[in-house]
Amino acid sequence: MKITFLGAAKTVTGSCYLVETKSCKFLIDCGMFQGHSKEISMNQAPFPFNVSELSFILLTHAHIDHSGRIPKIYKDGFNGAVYATKATCDLCSIMLPDSGHIQEMEADWVNRKRERAGKHIIEPLYTFQDALDCIKLFSSIKYGEAIKINDEVKVRFNDAGHILGSAMIEVWITEKGEETKLVFSGDIGNRDIPILRDPSIIDSADYVIMESTYGDRLHEDKTDKVNKFIDIVNETIERGGNVVIPSFAVGRTQEIIYDIHKQREKFEGKLEKLLSIPVFIDSPLAISATEIFRKNLDCYDEEARKYIEDGDNPLDFPGLQFTKTPDESKALNDRTDSIIIISASGMCEAGRIKHHLKHNLWRKDSTILFVGYQAIGTLGRSLTEGAKKVKLFGEDITVKAKIESIDGFSGHADRDDLLAWVSKFNKKPKKIFIVHGEEDGMNTFSKLINEKFGIETVIPDMNSSFVINANHAIESMEKPEVSYQFKRLAIIDMLETLKDEFNELSEILKADLKDEKEDIEIDELRIKLKNLERQMVDVLR
Ligand SMILES: [Zn+2]
Numbered sequence: 001m002k003i004t005f006l007g008a009a010k011t012v013t014g015s016c017y018l019v020e021t022k023s024c025k026f027l028i029d030c031g032m033f034q035g036h037s038k039e040i041s042m043n044q045a046p047f048p049f050n051v052s053e054l055s056f057i058l059l060t061h062a063h064i065d066h067s068g069r070i071p072k073i074y075k076d077g078f079n080g081a082v083y084a085t086k087a088t089c090d091l092c093s094i095m096l097p098d099s100g101h102i103q104e105m106e107a108d109w110v111n112r113k114r115e116r117a118g119k120h121i122i123e124p125l126y127t128f129q130d131a132l133d134c135i136k137l138f139s140s141i142k143y144g145e146a147i148k149i150n151d152e153v154k155v156r157f158n159d160a161g162h163i164l165g166s167a168m169i170e171v172w173i174t175e176k177g178e179e180t181k182l183v184f185s186g187d188i189g190n191r192d193i194p195i196l197r198d199p200s201i202i203d204s205a206d207y208v209i210m211e212s213t214y215g216d217r218l219h220e221d222k223t224d225k226v227n228k229f230i231d232i233v234n235e236t237i238e239r240g241g242n243v244v245i246p247s248f249a250v251g252r253t254q255e256i257i258y259d260i261h262k263q264r265e266k267f268e269g270k271l272e273k274l275l276s277i278p279v280f281i282d283s284p285l286a287i288s289a290t291e292i293f294r295k296n297l298d299c300y301d302e303e304a305r306k307y308i309e310d311g312d313n314p315l316d317f318p319g320l321q322f323t324k325t326p327d328e329s330k331a332l333n334d335r336t337d338s339i340i341i342i343s344a345s346g347m348c349e350a351g352r353i354k355h356h357l358k359h360n361l362w363r364k365d366s367t368i369l370f371v372g373y374q375a376i377g378t379l380g381r382s383l384t385e386g387a388k389k390v391k392l393f394g395e396d397i398t399v400k401a402k403i404e405s406i407d408g409f410s411g412h413a414d415r416d417d418l419l420a421w422v423s424k425f426n427k428k429p430k431k432i433f434i435v436h437g438e439e440d441g442m443n444t445f446s447k448l449i450n451e452k453f454g455i456e457t458v459i460p461d462m463n464s465s466f467v468i469n470a471n472h473a474i475e476s477m478e479k480p481e482v483s484y485q486f487k488r489l490a491i492i493d494m495l496e497t498l499k500d501e502f503n504e505l506s507e508i509l510k511a512d513l514k515d516e517k518e519d520i521e522i523d524e525l526r527i528k529l530k531n532l533e534r535q536m537v538d539v540l541r
Contacts, residue, residue, distance in 0.1 A: 001019060001020060001021045001022075001173055001175060001180065001468050001469070002019070002020045002465050002466065002467050002468070002476060003017060003018065003019050003020075003182075003209075003433075003465065003466050003468060004018040004020075004049075004463065004465040004466075005017055005101055005433075005435065005460040005461070005463065005465075005525055006018055006027075006048065006462075006463065007029075007031055007033065007462075008031070008065075008211075008435045008436040009028075009307055009435055009461060009462040009463070009464070010438055010439055010442070010459065010460075010461060010462060011033075011039070011373050011438075011462070012065070012213060012373075012376075012437060012438060013031065013032065013033050013034040013035060013039060013065040013375055014032060014033035014039070014042065014043075014067070014069075015028075015029040015031035015060070015065060015435075015436060016029055016030050016031055017029065017184070017209060017435075018026075018049060019171070019174055019182075020171075021152050021153065021174055021175060021182070022152065022176075023150075023151075023152060024055040024152060024153065025054050025055060026054065026055050026057065026080075026153070027054060027056075027057045027058070027073075027327060028055045028057075028059075028060065028169065028171075028184045028187075028209075029057075029058075029059060029060055029066045029067070029184075030059070030066075030067065030068075030069045030070045030072075030073055030150060031058055031063070031064065031065040031066040031067060031068050031069060032064050032065055032067075032068025032069050032099070033065075034064070034065055034347065034349060034375055034376055034377075034378065035375050035376055036352070036376070036377035036378075036528055037418070038338065039377060040056060042102050042160030043068075043069060047073060047076065048224075048463070051073055051076045051077045051078045051294065052077045052078070052299040054073075054078050054080055054470070055080050056080040056081045056082070056083060057073075057078075057080065057082045057083070058080070058083050058084075058150060058169050058171070058184070059082055059083065059088060059092075060160065060166065060167050060168070060169060060184060060186025060187070061084075061088055061160065061163055061165060061167060061186055061187060062083075062087075062088045062091035062092050062095050062163065062164075062165060062166075062298065063163065063187070064095060064099055064139065064246070066072055066096070066186070066187070067088075067096065068096070068099055069125075070082060070092070070096060070137075071096055071099070071100055071126040071130045071131040071133075071134045071135055072125055072126045072358040073135075074126075074130065074133065074137065075126050075130045079137070080137065081138075081139045082134075082137045082138045082139065082333070083138055083139055083140075083141050083147075083149070083155070083157075084138060084140065084141065084157075084165070084167070085140060085141060085142070085143060085144075085157055085165040085166075085167055085299075086117050086140040086165065086298040087164045087165025087292065087299050088140075088166070088167070088501075089135075089138040089140045089165075090165070090292045090295065090296065091163075091164065091165060091289065091292055091462055092135065092138060093135050093138075093328045094285060094288045094292070095285065095288065095289075096131035096132075096135065096396075097128050097132050098284075098285045098530070099131060100124075100126055100127050100128035100129070100131035100132070101128045101250060101458055102125055102350045102351070103124040103125045103126055103127065103332050103452070104124045104128060106203075106350075107122055107123065107124035107125075108125070110122060111503055116530065134395065136259040136372065141155075141539055142157070143157055143159050143167070144157075144158065144343065145157075145160060146246035147206060147514075150326075150333050151173070151174075152173055152175065153171065153173055154171075154172040154174075154251075155169055155170065155171050155172075156169070156170045157169055158170065158189070158200035158202065159189070159196075159197050159199070159200050159299070160185070160186050160187060160188055160189055160199050160200065161188070161189025161190075161196045161197050161198050161199040161200070162186065162187040162188060162189035162190075162193075162196075162199070162411050162412070163187075163189075163196070163248075163411060164195075164196065164296055164299050165291065165299060166186060166187060166189065166196075166201070167186055168183065168184065168185050168186050168188070168200060168202060168266065169183070169184045169186065170182075170183050170202060170205070171183070171184065172188065172477055175469070178469065178470050179470065180206050180207070180468060180469055180470045181204065181206045181207075181502075182204050182205065182206065182207050182208075182209065182365075182468075183202050183205040183207070183208045183210075183429075185208065185209065185210040185211050185421075186210045186211065187211050187213070187411065187412060187436070188412065188417070188418060188421055189411060189412070189413060190219065190412060190413055190414070190417065192222055192413060192418055193255060193256040193411060194255045194259055194262070194303075194304065195293070195300055195304045196257060196299065196300070196301060197299070197300075197301045198301075199413065199417075199421065200463065201421070201423065201424040202424070202425065203425060203426045204425060204426060204427035205425060205427070205429045206424075206429060206430055206468075206470055207429055207430060207431050207432075207433065207468060207473060208432045208435045209432075209435055210418075210423075210432050210433065210434055210435065211412070211418075211435060211436035211437065212424075212434050212435070212441055212442050212445045213373060213412045213436055213437055213441070214357060214373075214410065214412050214413065214416065214418070214441070215219075215413060215415055215418060215434070215437050215441040215442055215444060215445025215446075215448075216415055216440065216441040216444035216445060217407075217414055217415055217441070217533075218414045218415055218416060219407050219410060219414040220407045225407075226259065226263055226266075226267070226273075227347060227370075227408050228406055229259075229406055230267060230271065230274060231469045231490065232367055232369055232402075233273070233274045233340065233367075233405050234270075234274065234403070235367075236271045236338065236365070236367040237274075237277060237338045237362075238273075238364065239365040239369060240338060240365050241338060241360070241363055241364075241365030241366035241368075241401070242338055242339050242340070242341060242356075242363075242366045242437075243338075243339075243340045243341070243359055243366070243367050244341050244343070244353070244356045244357065244360050244366065244367070244368050244369070244401075244517070245340065245341065245342045245343070245368075245369045245370075245371060246343065246344070246345065246346050246347070246348050246353045246357075246368070246370060246372075246380060247286075247342050247343070247344060247346050247371055247372065248344060248345065248346035248411075249374055250388065255409065256342060256371065256409065258304070259409075264317065264471045272461035274340075275319060276319075277319070277337070277338050277339055277340060278319055278321055278337075278339050279319055279320050279321070279339070279340040279342065280321050280322070280332060280339060280340065280341050280344050281320070281321070281322045281323070281343075282322075282323045282329050282332060282341050282342065282352050282356070283325060283342075283343050283344040283351060283352060283353075284342075285344055285351075286342070286344055286460060286512055287322045287324065288487070289336070290322075290330040294313075320368060323413055328350075329352050329355070330355070333355070333356070333359040341356050343356055346371075346372045346380070347372075347373075347374055347375060347378035347379070347380040347381070348378060348379035348380040348383070349378050349379060349380075354379075354392055354393070357379075357392060357397070358389075358392045358393065358395070358397060360392065360401055361392075361397050361398070361399050361400070361401050362397055362398050362399075362400050362445035363400060363401055364400045364401065364403070366401040366403075367401060367402040367403075367404055368383060368401050368402070368403050368404070369404045369405070369406065370383070370384055370403070370404065370405040370406070370537070371405075371406055371409035371410075372409065372410060372411065373410055373412060376438065379392075383399065383403050384403060384405050386397060386403070388504060389491075389500075389503070389507075394486065412441070415445065415448070418445065419448060419449070419452060420497045422453060422455070423452075423453065424450075428453065428454075428455055429455055429475065430455075430456065430471075430472070431455070431456045431457065431458055431473050432449055432456070432458075433457075433458050433459075433460055433466075434446050434449075434457055434458070434459050435460065437442040437486030442459050443459070446459055452458075457474075463479050464476075464479065464527055465478070465479065491511075499528055
């Protein structure tokens with residue numbers, strides 16, 4: 001068989017792996033690339049295989065960076081089954097149409113500009129309707145049941161404890177009477193995630209394809225995390241500002257609600273301020289997703305189930321309000337009291353959160369509190385890295401609000417938990433392919449696996465293929481034809497970054513304008529810029 005890494009290879013988003021056996025082709029995940037315009041343009045590129053020859057897709061979980069290109073592949077002619085757990089099917093039935101809606105809105109925005117410039121208009125990646133239509137391909141699979149998909153392929157989904165319905169997938173492939181077992185970790189959950197069960201332990205594999213998002217980092221301690229959360233909220237209320245929490249519509253939002261609810265009893269006294277102000281969940285998607293959480297109680301851990309048996313709803317508390325209509329959402333910006341707004345998307349790339357940032361980033365008294373992973377190239381990442389100015393709806397917004405992050409709410413296992421997961425294999429894998437991470441983190445994590453367990457690791461390149469059987473995995477020299485015909489976009493992206501950096505430098509100098517004293521640094525800067533100017537003349541030519 002052959003496996004080709006078509007996404008999340010040396011990057012975090014766009015999860016997509018093609019497996020080709022003697023008689024069938026299938027994908028594990030079909031996710032969207034997120035981040036810079038280069039990544040976004042990669043979503044537009046055609047799939048580097050004949051889509052109609054694809055037999056089925058195994059989907060680890062509903063997050064858009066794992067599921068977001070399913071409507072596109074459907075639109076391109078894929079008509080096979082998408083196997084996923086029931087909760088994943090339920091979540092995709094709201095998340096994919098929502099993504100389609102975002103694709104249409106973004107295409108509209110670009111087209112208005114293109115029309116003014118007399119250029120031909122572009123099509124959205126897919127529409128709301130494409131996404132609704134593709135849901136008929138979804139077929140639900142129970143956790144823990146081994147299912148024979150065809151004569152060659154058998155699969156089993158195990159709870160990954162990452163978001164509701166998330167799975168790590170065991171795949172057994174029989175070719176010429178020989179069985180090879182692959183394990184796709186999907187995203188591995190954080191052990192202490194409220195509501196969800198801990199990630200499953202898998203005891204054997206020939207090859208593992210494993211995520212490494214937090215491969216070189218440790219999460220903050222749980223009690224510290226809760227205390228920090230309360231402190232940040234209290235300080236913001238004292239200043240008279242709002243707390244804006246960009247949160248994934250699915251998962252983090254429900255967990256934060258649950259955490260606030262739990263802390264209510266634990267931290268009485270410290271919580272008075274927090275509980276006295278209204279908390280708004282401002283994301284239509286989060287509202288439907290909360291409904292889906294309520295409908296899939298079988299995925300809950302014991303603690304959460306006990307709450308429900310005791311007649312308590314862990315996803316609700318007094319003061320919690322859901323804003324449904326855009327008007328209700330806009331009205332939040334006219335309020336003069338302090339409020340907490342939880343809104344999607346978590347990386348600030350789309351959705352209502354962008355409006356709340358526009359109204360709060362410039363306010364010294366407000367806080368933007370990040371509780372999830374921020375991929376390179378996203379607005380969320382720029383903010384957590386200390387950007388002084390950002391662009392929202394074509395407008396420059398100065399960042400005056402306090403920017404805070406709490407790591408412990410992450411849905412991903414940290415370095416030690418990832419290593420603990422690897423340590424549980426009774427039958428040591430022959431190789432671990434490390435995916436879904438940033439380059440530095442992957443290198444560190446790869447070394448740790450070599451040293452601790454003596455297991456060989458590979459960090460596959462994008463579009464690289466490996467020929468695999470039960471005994472060996474050899475990199476194949478032939479690469480699929482991939483046409484990323486969007487090279488210009490990548491250059492525009494570089495220019496935009498440079499422009500931002502120059503603007504920032506100019507702001508620093510402006511602030512320093514009256515300082516007349518001799519300054520070697522400033523002289524050096526002038527010489528460097530002179531040289532750059534000469535090179536620019538060449539570039540422009
Ligand atoms: Zn995920």
